[in-house]
Amino acid sequence: MTPLYARRNRTTLAIATAVAAGALLATGVTTGASAQTPADTSDGTALAAAPVQLSPAARTSLIKKADAAAPVTADEIGLGAEEKLVVRDVIKNADGTTHTRYERTYAGLPVLGGDLVVHETKAGKTQGVTKATKATIKVSDVTPDIARSTAEKQAVSAAKAEGSKESAADKAPRKVVWAADGKPALAYETVVGGFQHDGTPQELHVVTDAETGKKLYEWEAVKTGTGNSQYSGKVTIGTSLSGSTYQLNDTSRGAHKTYNLNRGTSGTGTLFTDADDTWGTGAASNTQTAAVDAHYGAQVTWDFYKNVLGRTGIKNNGVAAYSRVHYSSGYVNAFWQDSCFCMTYGDGSGNSKPLTSLDVAGHEMSHGVTANTAGLNYSGESGGLNEATSDIFGTAVEFYAANASDVGDYLIGEKIDINGNGTPLRYMDKPSKDGASKDSWSSSLGSVDVHYSSGPANHFFYLLSEGSGAKTINGVSYNSSTSNGSTVTGIGRDKATKIWYKALTEYMTSTTKYAGARTATLSAASALYGSTSTEYKAVAAAWSGVNVA
Numbered sequence: 001m002t003p004l005y006a007r008r009n010r011t012t013l014a015i016a017t018a019v020a021a022g023a024l025l026a027t028g029v030t031t032g033a034s035a036q037t038p039a040d041t042s043d044g045t046a047l048a049a050a051p052v053q054l055s056p057a058a059r060t061s062l063i064k065k066a067d068a069a070a071p072v073t074a075d076e077i078g079l080g081a082e083e084k085l086v087v088r089d090v091i092k093n094a095d096g097t098t099h100t101r102y103e104r105t106y107a108g109l110p111v112l113g114g115d116l117v118v119h120e121t122k123a124g125k126t127q128g129v130t131k132a133t134k135a136t137i138k139v140s141d142v143t144p145d146i147a148r149s150t151a152e153k154q155a156v157s158a159a160k161a162e163g164s165k166e167s168a169a170d171k172a173p174r175k176v177v178w179a180a181d182g183k184p185a186l187a188y189e190t191v192v193g194g195f196q197h198d199g200t201p202q203e204l205h206v207v208t209d210a211e212t213g214k215k216l217y218e219w220e221a222v223k224t225g226t227g228n229s230q231y232s233g234k235v236t237i238g239t240s241l242s243g244s245t246y247q248l249n250d251t252s253r254g255a256h257k258t259y260n261l262n263r264g265t266s267g268t269g270t271l272f273t274d275a276d277d278t279w280g281t282g283a284a285s286n287t288q289t290a291a292v293d294a295h296y297g298a299q300v301t302w303d304f305y306k307n308v309l310g311r312t313g314i315k316n317n318g319v320a321a322y323s324r325v326h327y328s329s330g331y332v333n334a335f336w337q338d339s340c341f342c343m344t345y346g347d348g349s350g351n352s353k354p355l356t357s358l359d360v361a362g363h364e365m366s367h368g369v370t371a372n373t374a375g376l377n378y379s380g381e382s383g384g385l386n387e388a389t390s391d392i393f394g395t396a397v398e399f400y401a402a403n404a405s406d407v408g409d410y411l412i413g414e415k416i417d418i419n420g421n422g423t424p425l426r427y428m429d430k431p432s433k434d435g436a437s438k439d440s441w442s443s444s445l446g447s448v449d450v451h452y453s454s455g456p457a458n459h460f461f462y463l464l465s466e467g468s469g470a471k472t473i474n475g476v477s478y479n480s481s482t483s484n485g486s487t488v489t490g491i492g493r494d495k496a497t498k499i500w501y502k503a504l505t506e507y508m509t510s511t512t513k514y515a516g517a518r519t520a521t522l523s524a525a526s527a528l529y530g531s532t533s534t535e536y537k538a539v540a541a542a543w544s545g546v547n548v549a
Contacts, residue, residue, distance in 0.1 A: 071085075198332075238251070488545050
């Protein structure tokens with residue numbers, strides 16, 4: 001689970017995977033076997049290396065084809081006899097090239113950190129492989145030396161050490177091969193349920209060496225970022241009519257539904273209904289108002305991914321997530337859970353500032369996109385990149401909405417006033433302005449909480465989009481400097497967003513760190529615009545500006 005932000009007196013939970021989905025005034029889900037290419041909105045020209053918008057049927061067909069060829073592919077890329085590939089997703093570009101993401105098994109056991117992406121030409125010839133680990137997957141045997149109960153006890157103790165409540169293993173530990181860090185090892189993975197210290201649901205994954213009993217890794221899988229909304233004014237939202245009653249059910253966007261938890265902390269809640277299809281009052285005291293913001297945020301996010309990036313839903317399968325509002329009482333956070341494929345919002349301090357603003361919705365649901373693509377481990381540098389990805393796409397969603405009541409900016413959470421003094425949660429032009437985030441990379445970045453180690457990537461995205469120096473955008477003043485004193489000229493947010501998305505979905509893996517992110521974005525820029533292009537040079541310059549070489 002990833003919360004939107006971390007309390008600074010809290011010990012960082014180690015790793016995790018990500019989240020997402022959303023929408024606004026878009027067309028329905030593509031049906032049939034056709035595919036469409038999003039245009040490069042900067043000049044209206046379709047890019048050959050841009051992902052095409054696949055219908056659910058076309059995507060399923062590609063996955064089945066890749067799955068059938070998995071044994072041949074495994075042999076072709078040099079995997080061992082005990083290793084097998086399991087298809088997770090396929091991205092197809094306008095030029096016919098494909099990028100197939102696989103998980104790996106060893107002797108029938110899941111390999112954590114064994115994910116890889118196979119890049120193929122239009123003719124089906126392999127032209128490269130991006131791996132999460134370069135190590136050869138091999139363990140001496142698959143018989144553990146320690147009991148499952150030992151691993152389970154260690155996992156529950158780890159959760160309690162983080163201040164969690166009602167902690168207990170959700171199910172018996174499963175055997176895995178741990179390959180995300182160093183030499184592959186036989187291990188147990190235990191998932192601990194309960195609640196985190198601040199009331200957020202817990203799904204803490206703890207990996208224990210099955211020979212020595214040593215804890216190898218841990219990560220939290222729950223990720224915390226006509227209606228009258230509280231933050232976006234009067235908006236049009238997708239609803240449906242059931243009998244004589246309207247429901248917050250957007251059938252044009254994968255059937256996204258919004259539910260009322262009514263201060264509860266479990267279950268789906270009650271689907272919002274209304275007699276006249278006019279929802280909320282714009283005041284937090286009206287229970288429908290937060291639902292309008294959440295529903296609108298999901299709508300805009302769905303439309304952004306579909307119309308700008310060619311992705312239909314978080315999993316790219318045309319199916320929507322769902323939203324829950326009014327979680328607990330006075331809960332000051334929002335989170336995404338891949339296990340329920342849902343987005344949940346608290347009502348903030350005094351239940352007066354629900355965390356349902358547009359950029360928060362885009363942020364949290366984008367954790368779902370990361371979880372279903374690169375799966376960046378939620379710890380260390382990869383965790384910072386995971387958080388930055390959600391900030392980047394949350395920001396892009398806000399700009400895409402072009403809502404006069406919540407104009408696009410490079411500030412995160414500026415509407416929800418978590419700090420209580422009107423300041424935003426994070427600043428992309430100069431991340432250190434929040435008092436904890438880092439402006440540039442350093443060798444100690446991996447030990448920083450992921451919400452603050454995201455700073456260099458957020459800073460990179462701002463520099464790539466807008467460039468360095470003082471400027472005013474939509475009424476907000478920025479002044480972004482570089483770590484090396486260089487001047488960076490931006491290429492525009494639209495191109496920067498497409499580069500980051502292509503890097504995430506085609507060139508990043510679960511273990512990607514900052515140096516790898518530089519390589520991935522350069523590969524994306526090269527594929528989209530050419531290796532001698534202005535865009536490619538700008539990517540290099542922006543990374544250098546945050547000390548990533």
